[in-house]
Amino acid sequence: MRVTDEAIDRIKQMIVAGELRPGDRLPREADLAARLGLSRNSLREAVKALALIRVLEVRQGDGTFVTSLDPSLLMETMGFVLDLHQDASVLEFFEVRRILEPAAAARAALRMPDDEITAMRALLDDLGDDPSADDQLACDVEFHRLLAIGSGNRTLASIIESLRQPTYRARIWRGLTQTGAVSRSVAEHRSILEAIAAREPEVAQAWATVHIAGVERWLNEAVKLDVDGAPAAPRLASAASPRRLNRSTRVGY
Numbered sequence: 109m110r111v112t113d114e115a116i117d118r119i120k121q122m123i124v125a126g127e128l129r130p131g132d133r134l135p136r137e138a139d140l141a142a143r144l145g146l147s148r149n150s151l152r153e154a155v156k157a158l159a160l161i162r163v164l165e166v167r168q169g170d171g172t173f174v175t176s177l178d179p180s181l182l183m184e185t186m187g188f189v190l191d192l193h194q195d196a197s198v199l200e201f202f203e204v205r206r207i208l209e210p211a212a213a214a215r216a217a218l219r220m221p222d223d224e225i226t227a228m229r230a231l232l233d234d235l236g237d238d239p240s241a242d243d244q245l246a247c248d249v250e251f252h253r254l255l256a257i258g259s260g261n262r263t264l265a266s267i268i269e270s271l272r273q274p275t276y277r278a279r280i281w282r283g284l285t286q287t288g289a290v291s292r293s294v295a296e297h298r299s300i301l302e303a304i305a306a307r308e309p310e311v312a313q314a315w316a317t318v319h320i321a322g323v324e325r326w327l328n329e330a331v332k333l334d335v336d337g338a339p340a341a342p343r344l345a346s347a348a349s350p351r352r353l354n355r356s357t358r359v360g361y
Contacts, residue, residue: 115154118144123163123174134164134172199327201275206320208268209252212259213300213316214309220258225305228254232297244290245279251297255316258304275323282326292322 122128134140134155141151155172158164165173228251235247249272256265282289296319303312 115144115146115150116157118146119154119158120163128174130174132174134174198275198278199324201271202278202320202324202327205268205271205275206317206324208264208271209255209320210313210316212256212261212264212268213304214313215260215264216255216258217304217307217309217312219260220304224254224258225301228258228301229305232294232301235294239290239294244293248279248293248297249276255300255304278327279323282323289326293319296322 119128119134128134135143137148137151141148144151146154155164155166159166159172162175165175167173231247231250231254235243239247252272253265253269256268259265296315299315300312300319303309303315
């Protein structure tokens with residue numbers, strides 16, 4: 109179990125067991141971290157994730173409180189499925205993204221103007237070396253928007269943009285709970301962009317596939333469902349190493 113997931117689970121168990129009731133204020137951060145045997149950083153990430161799905165409410169200057177959500181419902185909300193609705197419909201949106209966005213990346217490598225490439229590089233540079241999950245997600249949304257526009261196909265860009273909202277919370281949750289997700293996503297964005305700048309459509313497409321498939325693989329593992337509601341399908345192939353993505357990489361598009 110990842111450290112953040114463990115912290116989330118321990119707070120959840122306190123609520124479900126009645127140690128923390130709806131409307132109760134959480135103990136001081138240092139006290140709660142010591143009680144649960146967690147680092148304060150892990151506890152903060154857990155609180156952030158639980159606030160995201162409205163199990164906790166952070167009131168600036170006042171503390172962190174359990175919401176009025178019925179404790180009997182908390183077990184359901186903690187299965188990474190508040191917005192996944194106990195089915196795999198969101199996986200279908202990611203599957204469509206995996207089909208369309210690599211094609212957009214390939215076309216961007218052929219069509220995106222140099223000034224738009226410069227703007228995308230500035231976007232990544234402004235993010236810095238150690239961004240928060242929130243900052244990375246904002247950058248992620250803008251990066252994919254610019255990438256779609258750079259394909260030069262307005263219809264394709266519009267379809268890709270329509271997929272943003274249905275997958276938004278899943279992407280937030282991944283950034284908060286999966287170890288290394290933020291830094292990995294930033295690195296993959298840079299690889300996609302460098303392939304576009306080098307005018308290598310096949311490499312850009314390959315990296316975009318790796319990028320989307322990584323989120324899709326995590327989500328499959330998180331919800332443990334396939335599109336029929338059965339146990340999750342076997343994992344996708346591991347992400348390719350950057351050194352293997354070169355001019356000889358062949359991905360049809």
